[in-house]
Amino acid sequence: MKNFFIIILIFVSCTIAQTNNGSVAKNTLMVENHDTIPSGAKKLILSYPALNLKYSDNYIIFPDGEKIVYDDGRKKGFIEQLDDCDIEDMFSMKYDTVSMQPKYLNDCGRGRSEQFFKKVYGKSAAEVSANLEKVNWFSQQIPMTKINGVSDTLKIIAKELAQKPHLKKYFEKSSSFYWRQVRGAKRLSAHSYGIAIDINVANSTYWLWANKNKSETDSIKYANKIPLEIVRVFEKHGFIWGGRWYHYDTMHFEYRPELM
């Protein structure tokens, strides 16, 4: 009888040890997998849950199997990083919501992986247009993409801003979708994807207007007339503001939750 109890005891101890070892090994594996995903890829995956993205072996993978290289491994200068931006490059700068003036050459969000944005929002004006929805924006109808809930998010922003009637003049003559390249560059503007809105140009500043003939790497003067209470409403809902760029464009807001 005594021997029988010893055998039972040994059997139970072995089972507990196996379970512990098994779960420890499993947890270690999960931590390892989690940690091998670069932080930019994690932010992208978490910021666009509707896209159901995955990461593996330097690729961002879409549910249809299409893969986009995360990091092309190339070292780039300031202009090259804007013109030939991979997903990793999009996260090379920090979106700074604290400084009242952008730091030298901090243009976080001005770089976009064209391959990623075309895949998500459309590869042509016609493809993007197929997903546009008109949003009531003060006295206007502003087309924005329905993808990733961008048009719905702009509706919420419009509602919140409408509660501040003293700001109304900033929203007149706004514009949004326009398939075009960035002024003076070959890359597509965020307006091409239906994710950006320009508010009233009359109250806006743009780096080249106040710094004529300056190149992109020159040191420039900053100017802004857009109240921060407008900026904060957009930012709360995942839109970045062009007024936070060293190469400022203060009328410009763009849906980029991965950078917030």
Ligand SMILES: [Zn+2]
């Ligand atoms: Zn704009």
